[in-house]
Amino acid sequence: MTRPLTLITGVSRGQGIGAAIARQLAAAGHDLYLTHWSPFDGTEGVGEDQAFIERFVDELERLGARVAHEAYDLASGDEAGLLDRVERALGVPSRLINNATYERHVSVDTFTTETLRRHYQVNNEGTLGLTFEFVERYRRAGHTDGRILFLVSGGADASNLAYIASKGALIAITPALANGVGQYGISVNAFDPGPTDSGWIDAAFRDELVPLFPHGRVGTPEDTARYVSFLMGRDGMWVNGQHLHVDGGFIGR
Template sequence: MDGNKSGNISGNTPASANRSAERGKEDRPVAVVTGVSRRIGIGAAICRALAAKNMDVMFTTWSAFDRAMPWGADEEGPDAIVRELTRSGIRCERLEIDQSDPGAAKRIIDETENRLGFPAVLVNNAAYSVNDGYEKLDAAVLDAHYAVNMRGTALLSVEFGRRFSRGSGGRIINMTSGQSLGPMRGEIAYAATKAAVEAMTVTLAAELAPKGITVNAVNPGPTDTGWMTEELRNELAGQFPFGRIGRPEDAARLIAFLAGEESEWITGQILHSEGGFRLK
């Protein structure tokens, strides 16, 4: 409606105003965000932050994982996120897909290109995590973590990199959990596969720089997305100088910055967005 009003003032016909609006859509960068399911999660906060920077968003979700977790699935979450972002004026699509499938990477890029255009930004937020202290660790647990956290992230990143042809402005942002900063007791498989993502980030950044793509990783630190017990929340709060737990939007702001033009000289970095959190 506002576009038609502007067109009439400037002397354009409604049809030409519509064409201008369509060109505006085509000019917007497209971002892919994996692992978005719950409205209170980091993935949803990332989508909102990118939409606020005028990016169209394709996000992936896999509700079967959340249904198997203690916190449960936000069954209406994915559709609600699409509606919310669409109301903000950007285009938004979602794709239900299991990233442990070796063919998922190609399908995600294909679906994004078909629906919104080839992406300029990729945020690898999807993760698999179950408690697996050394007494429970076995091949099946290791393989399940590897399939999503490492293989899924690597295959999607290289598929994006191979097909990227803009010459500049490409962004890959991986999510880690500070594996280089200290132990994660009871999370051996998760810690090992996320540490591998950190290592991959540094090398992939060097390989993709000639194509104009930056590659960085973000550690959001302990973040309250509904999975923490009150006891754990109180215990962790004292380890933050600011006296509060991390919120999803804290990391999302940094990711939105890394996705933008201002970050073009930052690559191969592991950035810790955790409010000064320190292990006891």
């Protein structure tokens, strides 16, 4: 059987959700094209040194995957160029996992349209531009079994208004997009993993979160990766057009 080729954005940290998904998919028989953007992850997020990606590619190749990668800024508008490079390196992908994101905490008192615009450029314009370019390449290649996944968030966090607004747009478009691309054999879902211990949760915040999880622990990137692997597999095709809360029953939404 042909190995699926999966494009995953935002794979910049060994402890991150994107890396956990890549590990799981490599073990499940996928080839992978990874994007990362160290100017954000290394200075403003919780990123690692730029040598991380080379070590990580070696790890994935030991699992049997063909792997290529590049530094890519979702705000660049170069979606066609990115897909050209993916095709030259590995072929036309049949799966797209939109994991990369931009986030700045902003409240009613600190909200500006410029902050919203920065979120929109990455989380909406860049992500959806890449998604529609992916669909066009997929169609031309004659693929018949595809997946698109948006990593999303939500809730009533009054300190994170711009991020929640931009992710809400992805949630809103999911069922309509699934309806539009289903004729090509593509399933589309929005995936909310809830609070995930990917390196940003300190001990005090973890103590606040744990009582909100019925199983008495915070979610891990591996929890997300296992379910994403199912969605990306053949058995996941019938999950379509959904806003999935795969968060261990987190009650703090």
